[in-house]
């Protein structure tokens with residue numbers, strides 16, 4: 001579980017120490033409090049849906065061990081949560097905003113969890129913040145496999161926990177100056193302010209419960225069985241992973257075989 005922040009000298013500070021320090025490397029108090037609020041909100045210890053999709057080994061280590069984040073990495077996680085206040089201010093009274101989804105899989109000790117951005121009138125919205133240059137990636141590659149699974153697993157968990165049906169899943173890509181919604185047209189203007197291109201961002205598919213369960217259950221069973229879960233090394237993921245040392249220790253000790261995700265579009269990378 002996340003316990004606090006790593007100072008530039010490598011010292012691990014618990015949340016109380018981080019909130020009370022007065023050193024010039026630290027963010028202003030208001031930002032530190034916001035970091036604490038958004039990252040320490042999780043009430044139940046769970047396996048995070050997003051981590052499970054990227055690397056099962058990291059998911060297990062994150063679940064079992066205490067860890068600390070660098071301030072800048074914590075800020076990155078918090079950035080998406082800045083939307084909370086905006087969504088809460090406009091959502092209807094029956095809407096769920098930043099709702100904690102945590103579900104214990106029957107017959108196992110595994111609790112799977114995540115934070116739902118918004119569910120209202122049967123529409124589940126997941127916000128992704130990205131740089132403006134992300135538009136080219138969206139055009140070229142569409143919705144990432146991990147995003148499709150993440151939102152569909154949220155839909156599944158919501159049904160299990162609150163018995164709520166979802167009729168549409170949307171992914172909303174919020175850029176610095178643009179906003180692209182899955183299933184809608186988006187116009188790209190050139191420098192003369194003329195329409196250069198129009199493309200339709202594909203809809204987020206809706207997966208059946210059976211499909212979601214056949215994806216999730218082998219992973220949940222594997223985690224529950226206590227084996228070393230397989231690593232899913234990718235350069236960008238491992239670079240900022242706070243379990244590199246533990247992961248290295250597991251190499252050579254053998255790990256069970258299960259794919260984290262069937263990656264058709266993205267190739268793997270170097271471990272470290």
Ligand code: SF4
Nearest residue numbers: 055058231238241247
């Ligand atoms: S270093 Fe990479 S492969 Fe190892 S646990 Fe972290 S993310 Fe997974």
